[in-house]
């Protein structure tokens with residue numbers, strides 16, 4: 560069973576002792592309601608690090624909509640069992656008071672990452688990425704030097720975290736991990752449990768739209784053609800209300816019309832399905848079994864071949 564720590568001081572000390580004992584630390588930040596997508600990050604951390612720590616914290620600072628946080632699934636007992644099964648060593652489960660002692664009073668010091676936070680999720684959810692960057696900065700400050708594992712599922716979030724780490728010279732290596740999908744293409748998300756049967760069936764149009772966009776990119780289409788085609792796929796499904804579907808630069812997340820190299824493009828999509836906001840994305844061109852960064856030499860093969868990784872797909876739709 561993993562060690563469960565609830566205070567920043569205990570977490571810091573536990574992970575510092577691991578490093579002093581010569582074990583590198585892999586950190587997997589989550590909001591709980593763990594599923595195979597989270598497990599894929601734990602598997603990758605297990606394969607590459609001596610100690611694996613998972614944080615479970617539903618961060619109020621990143622939720623604009625009180626309904627969203629009120630309904631966010633919380634399944635701590637189950638989550639601890641998932642962590643134990645995945646061979647996690649340390650689970651950090653802080654309270655809101657531990658992370659933000661004055662809450663709900665505004666937090667005085669926050670982190671804002673300009674540029675990459677501005678569009679898409681940042682535009683639709685004002686303040687969201689400030690909340691994300693702030694809590695991730697705190698988790699990194701608590702965990703100390705580590706490798707931190709994030710899913711490409713939240714592609715813009717990954718870009719924001721990478722930018723923050725570079726700009727603030729934080730002693731953290733950020734590892735992006737591929738999206739884990741259901742067999743029909745829907746990206747796993749803790750929010751999927753809130754979909755009705757009909758909404759769950761309808762939600763597959765997101766990955767279908769991405770697949771359509773990618774196939775048009777392969778045929779040399781420009782980004783407005785790709786965006787319109789993705790929109791048209793979603794509009795055929797009345798239960799899904801599109802927010803955006805765009806082709807952007809894979810690094811700067813800026814929309815651009817002329818596309819010279821589909822591999823340098825990322826397709827992003829977001830929609831409301833019933834009460835739930837869903838996001839998804841994919842690379843502009845299919846690459847070899849996708850990872851943002853190859854596993855370190857000597858670490859591949861021993862781990863990370865479980866069922867979750869078997870579902871890591873660049874296949875969509």
Ligand code: AMP
Pocket residue numbers: 588589590591595596597599600708709710711712713736737738739740746747748749
């Ligand atoms: P969350 O608990 O939703 O904040 O997610 C915690 C981490 O798990 C984030 O880095 C997410 O990008 C990642 N994650 C969530 N869903 C998936 C998925 N389907 N595949 C891969 N990673 C995921």
